[in-house]
Amino acid sequence: MFIKIHEPSDYQKFLLAAEQRLILNDHDDMKLSTYLRGVEGETLFYELINHSECVKLWDFNLKYRGNSQYDFLVWHKETLFHFDIKNFAGHYKIINYQFVSERDYVHTDVTSQLNKAHYKLETFLKNQQIKTKVVSKTVFINPGFNLSADFVPDHVILPYQIEKLVEFISSIVPQPAHSIYAEKMKSFHYSGAHFDRIHYYPFEEYKRGMRCPKCRRLTMVHQQKKRYVTCQHCQQCSDNQTALIYLMKEMSLLKNAPLTSTEVSEWSGFPKSTVREIIQKICTKEGANKNRTYQLK
Known part of the structure; x- marks a missing residue:
């Protein structure tokens, strides 16, 4: 059961409406490309776990001592799983804990972003007196993603492991407290709309x-x-x-x-x-x- 699903912001709706209708400026074009790539991967994960009975949130923006964003939150017993979805494709390697593409593009935010969001979530739950353990994972959803590494960090879930992950999520039995916690967290969600500045074209x-x-x-x-x-x-x-x-x-x-x-x-x-x-x-x-x-x- 999803307590919350993704809803595009007004800015994202504007970009989707403008897509293919004219040449966007560089800022809007980058934002649209990033959004489309991200929501494609998240939608795929959503479709894989949508019919599971456990309590879930999709695209949760936490307004608490700053801002932090969570792709998927899933409750299981006394644990809250946080899944950060990455729609990367191509061959990658790990250098100094950073994910590096075959074109030597360094994704510096993959692990640091996960760690920051994990800490913020733990702090928030403790402050709200919700006794729940947090487990954070980075899920590489695209089947075209390939990682060459001698050691794969524990927080990383690769494409070939997703089927097993979906089976696990499907087996979770929801508890009444999960819905209470999810609804309480939902009240702390913010749209992030105040960060969006729409450039209106003629x-x-x-x-x-x-x-x-x-x-x-x-x-x-x-x-x-x-x-x-x-x-x-x-x-x-x-x-x-x-x-x-x-x-x-x-x-x-x-x-x-x-x-x-x-x-x-x-x-x-x-x-x-x-x-x-x-x-x-x-x-x-x-x-x-x-x-x-x-x-x-």
């Missing part, structure tokens, strides 16, 4: 089109007189209203202002009459005639 510079919710390409196409749209890449189908809501959420994030029916029609490819029929149901409106704008309810 709305007219964005590439128009409807994004497929499955493959995330801008390839959802409306067929005239049909009540659904189809992705030209993966063949995913959505009814017109669902597709329009999905599109308008992205448009609203990118424009940071109410939308006009003309803008929605131009971005979606729907006739204006169809757009007006649908947005009357799903939006609130302001103004009149040519000055009328719409916002999702």
Whole structure:
């Protein structure tokens, strides 16, 4: 049972909406790439353990004497397991306790990040008088990750060991106290949104089109007189209203202002009459005639 799952911040939602629609500045492009790579690995782990009955948190940001972030927290008896997910791929080696890629890129934060988060979690639990042992592990989730090392640290879980880890998590029997502890910890979660500064690009510079919710390409196409749209890449189908809501959420994030029916029609490819029929149901409106704008309810 997941007490909390990952929810993108407003900044991350903005970046996801802007993806493929224009060339992002270097800062935004780096943040988006890092986020996509990280959430891909975390989502894979989430799917592997989602059906287990034990009490879990996904993407917990602890606001306590500073800030620390935890990918997954899993309760087992008197122990709280902390799993830090790494979606590295390629050949790596360990030099002076640092993970070094085949291109000699040094990941200095893997072990230090885990140790810092581990200490903060122990301190927090002690302060809250929660008598729970903390065990922290770094999980290399990507099957394309290969580590050449004479000695592998105890806190490291390699791809070939993940199946056994999932079996262990699936065998955990939840206890009533676990849910109480998880809910209490959840009350200390913060979104981190105050660190995000969104750089809004000119709305007219964005590439128009409807994004497929499955493959995330801008390839959802409306067929005239049909009540659904189809992705030209993966063949995913959505009814017109669902597709329009999905599109308008992205448009609203990118424009940071109410939308006009003309803008929605131009971005979606729907006739204006169809757009007006649908947005009357799903939006609130302001103004009149040519000055009328719409916002999702």
